[in-house]
Amino acid sequence: xxxxxxxxxxxxxxxxxxxxxxxxxxxxxxxxxxxxxxxxxxxxxxxxxxxxxxxxxxxxxxxxxxxxxxxxxxxxxxxxxxxxxxxxxxxxxxxxxxxxxxxxxxxxxxxxxxxxxxxxxxxxxxxxxxxxxxxxxxxxxxxxxxxxxxxxxxxxxxxxxxxxxxxxxxxxxxxxxxxxxxxxxxxxxxxxxxx
Amino acid sequence: xxxxxxxxxxxxxxxxxxxxxxxxxxxxxxxxxxxxxxxxxxxxxxxxxxxxxxxxxxxxxxxxxxxxxxxxxxxxxxxxxxxxxxxxxxxxxxxxxxxxxxxxxxxxxxxxxxxxxxxxxxxxxxxxxxxxxxxxxxxxxxxxxxxxxxxxxxxxxxxxxxxxxxxxxxxxxxxxxxxxxxxxxxxxxxxxxxx
DNA sequence: CGACTGACAGATTTCAACATCTGTCAGTCG
DNA sequence: CGACTGACAGATGTTGAAATCTGTCAGTCG
Numbered sequence: 347x348x349x350x351x352x353x354x355x356x357x358x359x360x361x362x363x364x365x366x367x368x369x370x371x372x373x374x375x376x377x378x379x380x381x382x383x384x385x386x387x388x389x390x391x392x393x394x395x396x397x398x399x400x401x402x403x404x405x406x407x408x409x410x411x412x413x414x415x416x417x418x419x420x421x422x423x424x425x426x427x428x429x430x431x432x433x434x435x436x437x438x439x440x441x442x443x444x445x446x447x448x449x450x451x452x453x454x455x456x457x458x459x460x461x462x463x464x465x466x467x468x469x470x471x472x473x474x475x476x477x478x479x480x481x482x483x484x485x486x487x488x489x490x491x492x493x494x495x496x497x498x499x500x501x502x503x504x505x506x507x508x509x510x511x512x513x514x515x516x517x518x519x520x521x522x523x524x525x526x527x528x529x530x531x532x533x534x535x536x537x538x539x540x541x
Numbered sequence: 542x543x544x545x546x547x548x549x550x551x552x553x554x555x556x557x558x559x560x561x562x563x564x565x566x567x568x569x570x571x572x573x574x575x576x577x578x579x580x581x582x583x584x585x586x587x588x589x590x591x592x593x594x595x596x597x598x599x600x601x602x603x604x605x606x607x608x609x610x611x612x613x614x615x616x617x618x619x620x621x622x623x624x625x626x627x628x629x630x631x632x633x634x635x636x637x638x639x640x641x642x643x644x645x646x647x648x649x650x651x652x653x654x655x656x657x658x659x660x661x662x663x664x665x666x667x668x669x670x671x672x673x674x675x676x677x678x679x680x681x682x683x684x685x686x687x688x689x690x691x692x693x694x695x696x697x698x699x700x701x702x703x704x705x706x707x708x709x710x711x712x713x714x715x716x717x718x719x720x721x722x723x724x725x726x727x728x729x730x731x732x733x734x735x736x
Numbered sequence: 737c738g739a740c741t742g743a744c745a746g747a748t749t750t751c752a753a754c755a756t757c758t759g760t761c762a763g764t765c766g
Numbered sequence: 767c768g769a770c771t772g773a774c775a776g777a778t779g780t781t782g783a784a785a786t787c788t789g790t791c792a793g794t795c796g
Contacts, residue, residue, distance in 0.1 A: 354769085373779095376757060387771050392759065492732075502726040506701040514709055531697040537687075538733030549739085571787060582741050587789065 354386060356394045356404070363405045368451060372458045377401070403463045409456050410470040413441055414477075421477040427485030428536055434481060435503075435532055438474075439510040443519045457513045475504050482539075491539040499539070506535055549581060551589045551599070558600045563646060567653045572596070598658045604651050605665040608636055609672075616672040622680030623731055629676060630698075630727055633669075634705040638714040652708045670699050677734075686734040694734070701730055 352358065362383040366375045377398055381388035395401040420434045446453045460467050478500035485491030493499040509515045510528050518524055547553065557578040561570045572593055576583035590596040615629045641648045655662050673695035680686030688694040704710045705723050713719055 377759090378757070388758085389760085389772070390770055393769075396759085398758065498721070498725045499729065501722060502729050505704045505722060506726055506729070508704050509700045526693070527696060527700060530693045531701055534694065534697050534701070534730065534733040536733075537735075538729040538731075540732075572789090573787070583788085584742070584790085585740055588739075591789085593788065 354384065354390055354394070358384065359391055359394055359401070360405050360408055363401060364408075364452075367405070367455045367459075368449070371451070372402075372455045399462075402459055403466045406456065406459045406463045407466045407470075409459075410466065413438070414470065414473050416441055417474065417477055421480055427481065427488055427490040428539075431478075431481050431485065431503075431536065431539075432532055434478065435507055435510075436528075439507075439519075439528055442511050442513070442516075446513070446516045446519060453513070453516065457516070460513065471504075475500050478504055485539065489541065492541045493539065503535055507531065549579065549585055549589070553579065554586055554589055554596070555600050555603055558596060559604075559647075562600070562650050562654075563644070566646070567597075567650045594657075597654055598661045601651065601654045601658045602661045602665075604654075605661065608633070609665065609668050611636055612669065612672055616675055622676065622683055622685040623734075626673075626676050626680065626698075626731065626734075627727055629673065630702055630705075631723075634702075634714075634723055637706050637708070637711070641708070641711045641714060648708070648711065652711070655708065666699075670695050673699055680734065684736065687736045688734065698730055702726065 359380065363375075363380050366379045366383055369375075370379060377391055378388045380401075381391050384391075391401070395404060417434060417437060420430065420437055423430060423433070425433065475497075479497045482491055482493055482496040482499050482503070486493050486496060491499075507528075509518065510524075510531075554575065558570070558575050561574045561578055564570075565574060572586055573583045575596070576586050579586075586596070590599060612629060612632060615625065615632055618625060618628070620628065670692075674692045677686055677688055677691040677694050677698070681688050681691060686694075702723075704713065705719075705726075
């Protein structure tokens with residue numbers, strides 16, 4: 347069908363996998379489907395990803411990394427600490443809400459994949475918490491935040507805002523009061539950081 | 542079998558239901574099982590609860606109310622506002638963790654029931670948030686807390702601590718860092734309430 | 737008379753035969 | 767020689783017929 351030429355790379359397989367997942371959902375997406383979408387045998391896919399689990403984890407990591415990268419820009423930005431913290435949390439909430447709203451099937455799909463890829467998700471959460479730690483540390487250094495241990499404070503902040511980034515709560519994000527709840531929570535947390 | 546006498550009351554049915562749920566789990570517990578445990582026909586159970594759903598909701602409400610009642614004592618106590626708030630949140634966390642740890646099967650059972658009884662759970666959450674609102678209002682009245690709207694602040698507090706009372710996170714409660722995470726979060730939140 | 741029973745229809749769940757999928761690997765092809 | 771194929775064994779998922787359950791109600795019993 348397709349001109350046989352373009353070489354089979356891990357990236358091409360991941361793209362095809364995401365497309366198959368979007369079409370079929372995580373329960374029905376098979377390795378054979380992915381291979382068919384690429385015009386190769388499923389044995390070739392196994393050359394790049396040794397198990398279906400590895401393929402799932404790779405595509406999940408790819409998805410999670412998109413959010414991590416978007417947030418890294420804010421972590422590095424130069425605004426004053428309170429603003430940077432607010433921006434970071436708001437961006438995380440907005441990004442998640444956008445993804446959940448724009449393509450609900452794909453979001454639901456990744457929501458299920460996430461429950462199957464514990465280690466990948468743990469690593470993602472560590473990355474995000476590290477970014478938050480950096481923001482808190484910078485705030486302490488500039489005398490804007492009080493925190494005996496930025497890493498502990500960052501964990502507290504991340505856990506406190508769980509309702510606004512944990513996919514478990516995705517159904518709440520579109521409700522009328524959600525934005526107000528988020529703003530009230532962030533205000534309370536930022537007040538708690540005052541020196 | 543049993544001396545036929547003790548009259549069939551809603552309360553006796555709920556006790557038997559909880560026992561059947563503990564034994565069989567929510568998926569396999571049938572109305573016929575409950576009737577058998579009571580030595581009556583299942584038709585008699587339907588006299589008190591018109592549907593299986595109603596029975597499930599009643600037994601779920603009973604379970605949730607035990608926690609509500611335990612917390613109401615603290616809400617009414619006379620300690621200073623910050624202590625009362627800390628006590629209330631700690632008691633909620635401890636009660637949940639105790640229930641989850643002491644009888645995991647029953648806890649898992651109620652965890653599933655809760656997902657099926659939306660309205661009952663919503664009412665429960667409103668009750669708890671109302672208790673928190675009362676504590677915040679009292680704190681504002683005594684000049685210990687700053688809050689433009691105690692109800693909004695109470696919602697923020699409740700949502701912020703979700704990880705330590707939402708059954709979804711039960712698996713995290715026994716982990717080593719959980720108590721430390723909880724303490725750090727409560728410290729941050731109480732600091733945020735300072736005038 | 738009112739609490740309870742038990743037989744019943746339709747809805748839901750179980751279970752086992754069948755079909756599909758995962759992961760392997762000896763062999764093909766350029 | 768190395769990327770790829772396709773047939774295969776064991777694991778997993780699907781399907782539909784049989785079993786069980788939910789909810790009703792005419793009838794029994796004290």
